[in-house]
Amino acid sequence: MASSHRISRRDFAKFVTAALSTVMGAAMGIPVIGYLIDPALKVQSSEAWIPLGPLESFPKDSPKSFSFTRSNINGWEKTVNSYGGFVIKKSDSDILALSNRCTHLSCSVNWSEEENAYTCPCHEASFDMEGGVLDGPPPHALDHFETKVEEGALFILFPAIPHEG
Amino acid sequence: MFKKIYAWLDERLGFDDLYKGLLDRPEPHGNWWNTLGSASLFLFIMQGATGIFLTVYYTPSPDHAYDSIQYIMDGVAFGWLIRGIHHWGASLMVLVVFIHMLRTFFSASYKYPRELTWIVGSLLFLLTLGMGFTGYLLPFNQRAYWATVVATNIGGVVPGVGPFILRAMRGGTDVSALTLSRFFSAHIWMLPAALAALIGAHLYLIMRLGESAYPDADD
Numbered sequence: 001m002a003s004s005h006r007i008s009r010r011d012f013a014k015f016v017t018a019a020l021s022t023v024m025g026a027a028m029g030i031p032v033i034g035y036l037i038d039p040a041l042k043v044q045s046s047e048a049w050i051p052l053g054p055l056e057s058f059p060k061d062s063p064k065s066f067s068f069t070r071s072n073i074n075g076w077e078k079t080v081n082s083y084g085g086f087v088i089k090k091s092d093s094d095i096l097a098l099s100n101r102c103t104h105l106s107c108s109v110n111w112s113e114e115e116n117a118y119t120c121p122c123h124e125a126s127f128d129m130e131g132g133v134l135d136g137p138p139p140h141a142l143d144h145f146e147t148k149v150e151e152g153a154l155f156i157l158f159p160a161i162p163h164e165g
Numbered sequence: 166m167f168k169k170i171y172a173w174l175d176e177r178l179g180f181d182d183l184y185k186g187l188l189d190r191p192e193p194h195g196n197w198w199n200t201l202g203s204a205s206l207f208l209f210i211m212q213g214a215t216g217i218f219l220t221v222y223y224t225p226s227p228d229h230a231y232d233s234i235q236y237i238m239d240g241v242a243f244g245w246l247i248r249g250i251h252h253w254g255a256s257l258m259v260l261v262v263f264i265h266m267l268r269t270f271f272s273a274s275y276k277y278p279r280e281l282t283w284i285v286g287s288l289l290f291l292l293t294l295g296m297g298f299t300g301y302l303l304p305f306n307q308r309a310y311w312a313t314v315v316a317t318n319i320g321g322v323v324p325g326v327g328p329f330i331l332r333a334m335r336g337g338t339d340v341s342a343l344t345l346s347r348f349f350s351a352h353i354w355m356l357p358a359a360l361a362a363l364i365g366a367h368l369y370l371i372m373r374l375g376e377s378a379y380p381d382a383d384d
């Protein structure tokens with residue numbers, strides 16, 4: 001055997017089995033890896049400009065609430081979440097859009113005219129008109145949205161920008 | 166280097182002895198029909214592997230089963246391939262196991278001393294059918310639902326215990342969420358575990374008894 005270049009029937013069978021197994025292993029292995037990591041490769045951008053209506057419908061120097069919903073698709077599951085906030089128009093070029101999500105534990109805050117503050121129903125926090133913390137457990141000011149005005153209509157950019165710090 | 170590692174492992178694990186004892190046994194002069202048992206084994210392993218991968222996304226609840234399979238087909242990379250192999254492999258396995266059974270019947274391999282190999286084999290065939298039966302419901306589409314309604318009704322006409330069998334299979338009077346989850350459990354745990362154990366017994370018997378030889382002119 002050693003001196004001859006002919007391979008035995010058995011060695012041939014072994015070689016063919018090993019070669020076919022390798023090809024099949026690779027042909028299956030690569031798709032399987034793709035299959036398993038697929039959801040990790042799909043980073044869905046949730047950014048979107050949300051229209052809030054004509055700018056002139058927002059009163060000057062008084063918070064006006066807005067709300068909208070966003071749907072989120074994860075695999076075969078679709079979830080719809082609602083969001084809301086307040087627009088504070090100081091002038092046509094100075095507009096602040098705040099999120100109504102309390103920065104403590106995410107309850108929705110409401111504007112209270114008599115207290116001149118946003119109050120949180122959950123743990124009695126209050127925020128000033130610009131979103132700064134006045135009282136209570138929240139660690140920092142309310143989040144805000146980037147805004148733009150196009151042809152007289154106000155838009156905000158979802159998602160809200162977390163308050164830095 | 167590799168030789169050294171191999172020798173170290175072999176001294177402790179005994180690959181060479183395993184190889185000699187399990188695989189390096191004398192084979193009678195057979196033909197392609199003798200490969201069908203190994204083909205059945207290959208299909209069982211392939212169904213096991215693709216089935217495990219399907220459970221990564223499949224969800225056995227009436228609300229989500231259909232959508233999760235839709236997602237596997239359209240949403241996940243190569244999902245169509247994994248499901249396609251499992252789907253076609255299921256039919257192929259029933260076919261191959263059945264032809265394997267026919268060949269051992271026609272070659273009279275069930276005779277002494279291989280009666281137990283045959284009996285275990287018969288159970289393997291029934292379990293393979295059981296895999297097909299339970300797997301068919303899992304997509305939970307109209308076809309799956311009604312096929313299961315009809316098939317469980319067949320169990321229901323057994324005299325006396327029929328209604329009980331029907332309720333035991335369905336997990337209640339109707340084909341429902343309970344039916345789906347018990348079929349799922351049977352399909353991925355109970356039946357495969359029983360199959361694996363019996364395949365082990367089947368193979369042990371083949372290694373112990375060797376394969377039957379076809380008679381030739383001298384016999």
Ligand code: HEM
Nearest residue numbers: 199201202203205206266269274283286287289290376377
């Ligand atoms: C999951 C299903 C099965 C698997 C994985 C399987 C596997 C095998 C393997 C690997 C062999 C040796 C190679 C060969 O003869 O083809 C074999 C032999 C055998 N099988 Fe199966 N088998 C299965 C189902 C069955 C069924 C349904 C029967 C019959 C009812 C059966 C009866 C036999 C017999 C009698 C032999 C001995 C053949 C001989 O000695 O010539 N098996 N099986």
Ligand code: FES
Nearest residue numbers: 102104105120123
């Ligand atoms: S959630 Fe608003 S104060 Fe706790």
